[in-house]
Amino acid sequence: MTEPLIELKGISKAFGKNKVLDDVDLQIYKGQAIGIIGPSGTGKSTILRIIAGLLQPDAGEIYIQGKKRDGLIEDGADIVGIGMVFQQAALFDSLTVEENVGFSLYQNSKLERSRIRQLVNEKLDMVGLPGIGHLYPSELSGGMRKRVSFARAIMSNPDHPADSPEVLLYDEPTAGLDPIASTVIEDLIRSLQSIQDVCSTYCIVTHQESTIRRTADRLIFLYEGKVQWQGKVSEIDHTDHPLIRQFMSGSINGPIQLVG
Template identity: 65%
Template sequence: MVETAVAPLLELRGVQKSFGENKVLNGVDLSVHSGEAIAVIGPSGTGKSTILRLICGLIAPDAGQLYINGNRVSTEEIQEDSHGVSIGMVFQNAALFDSLTVAENVGFSLFEHSRLSRREIYQQVEQKLTMVGLENISDRYPSELSGGMRKRVSFARAIMDDPTVKSVTKKILLYDEPTAGLDPVASTIIEDLMRSLRQQDVCDSYIVVTHQDSTIRRTADRLIVLYRGLVRYAGKVSTIDQADNPYVKQFFSGSIEGPIQLLTKEV
């Protein structure tokens, strides 16, 4: 019997993106299979966050294609949680609305787009906050929270789905520097939470953009090194210390000698 290949949950093929004269992505290929945790690394300004914004439909590629469950999709279709996959984004700075309470931030999408009552939405909010270890803070404002707590609130918002919509079967979470600016203890809490959400089947797969060695090693199965708009390395995190790749060696040693040179524009 011939086995048929399972299509990736998410796939980028030959994706290109420029901002003015600055070509950020120059033909990126990337696939995410069910159950995978992928770390995307590289120097600042090399397009890591741009990839996340493309995947979640905030911007459109100039060229190339995006596929979900083997189906080519447009930017609009990504935003509509098409083809049985929902995509949630955790932004680097948490991106909470300062004028809204924690409950209003976490339940924002339901308040705006669902037919649930306020009572039902608040029940969903409390459930998600409990999942990220933040009970009884619904009435607080972001300014009353620590940096680590704000990150976890943004996690709760990213995993919020309308329970009345039954078509979505898989969820991919995108983490943009989730441990940036946190102390080592808070970073460990966030790293444990990322793994816990996947173990609880809150999400099926995730991509994390990070510079932190501990976040790479503790949260990811596979590593992608991006530099000057191209994937320069793809391999298992468990083998990076033995990898004979100049980009991997330079990144993890912190050496100024090697193919990676300083980029001045963050994208």
């Protein structure tokens, strides 16, 4: 296989005495749809923030298309653009949808406001929300807010195409949504992967079975800070691995210990 877009080597991270990641290796290749699963508190969201350059690991190395990253994303731009969709959408309540989606361009580009508005409308069309740029987040449903956050994550500056996100990171994108709204989001994740000049590679953290099965091709199972199992989604119904069997069945009996 060719060189990975992103590679983690020996990544460890602790918060106080709680070691959430312990010598984790991970590779993300172009065109992959990777799902990171496992019980709560096992470092899934932490590893996304480390990949995004928002959090510094305690130990280990991060390579972006073969180049070692030093520091956080603010210390120097990666050669591969990485966008992130946060679990709670993380929209600015005081800004309109248009201002939220175009935030990075309004803040960091020299584009005319009319051009930014056009780009925002294009991205809103992509996520199935045309004509809502004038609304505020409080006027949207939970599913709509999620889709607005997707539009923001894929926003790019046409004057600097090299900065466009090539990898998307989704942190629990269907959390708190009803089954129908979850299906809309799952379909959107897959459809964005197939659009030219939008991210063809993504990594998704989720607990929801429908999201696991409908959005991921390859799975990585984290438990006790380590990668305990990885394989294709089609293998989760046939593997005898006790952690996977317990996690997918929801059984309280097995090697996964309940906290509290």
